Amino acid sequence: MLLAFDRLPADALSIVEADKSILGAMAASELATIAERGKGACVVEAVQLLAEKKHDQTQAVRFARASGAVTKTAAPVDQFKVRVGKTVWCDFRRAGKVMRIEFKSEEQAQAIQAAIRSHLESLALGNEANVPDRNS
DSSP states (O other): OOOGGSSSHHHHHHHHOOOGGGGOOOHHHHHHHHHIIIHHHHHHHHHHHHTSSSSSSHHHHHHHHHTTOOOOOOOEEEEEEEEETEEEEEEEEEETTTTEEEESSSSHHHHHHHHHHHHHHHHHHHHHHOOOTTOO
């Protein structure tokens, strides 16, 4: 655990050396691991907040983990309803690579499943002919 201090980024280590009481071995170990995962700047900022007494050790570790985290943005949703007259026959939704078709009954879904599968298989066979041979 004590070796964890040596694994901290240099800037964070200099802050800790100014007041060694701000950071314990367990928190240092966790922060060092976070820094090794490429978030060194976040660790330095967390240690700075710790030195300024704006965070305790637990909050500093949590801050370093969360800072700079990649957040996924939701894929735009494409949706429409298939109608027969005024009655909705099915709802269709697509977000990114995922498609969902919702029918009013289990029977409708089962009946359409075979047709969809057959169509997808024929599309896959057609695409297979257009894919260049990887071995050549």
